Amino acid sequence: MTAGRILLAALLLPVAAWAHDYPTAVRADYVLGCMASNGNTRLALEKCACAIDAIAEQLPFSRYEEAETALRMQAVPLGERGAMFRDPPEIRRAVEALRQAQAEATLRCF
Incomplete structure (x- = not known):
């Protein structure tokens, strides 16, 4: 590997890691909710922390x-206004991508 390629790889690594980094509070919120659903045990903590890490590897934080x-917003009774959080194709794609990432995280971590 040439020196130029090593330098390029070193420069791109932090950008790639940052692109999928989630704020600590978001990770903690996910883990707490996941733990509540899985018995609030030490094992649940480990599995849930693994799951959010796996999701973060697959989805940029913005998605x-x-x-x-x-x-x-879909869980809030908004009537017709709620359609804007259900119907647009880009929203459906984002939700599907999250569900897919969660399914893969479950397979990996649970």
């Missing part, structure tokens, strides 16, 4: 945030 927002 995760978009899907989570849509899912929260």
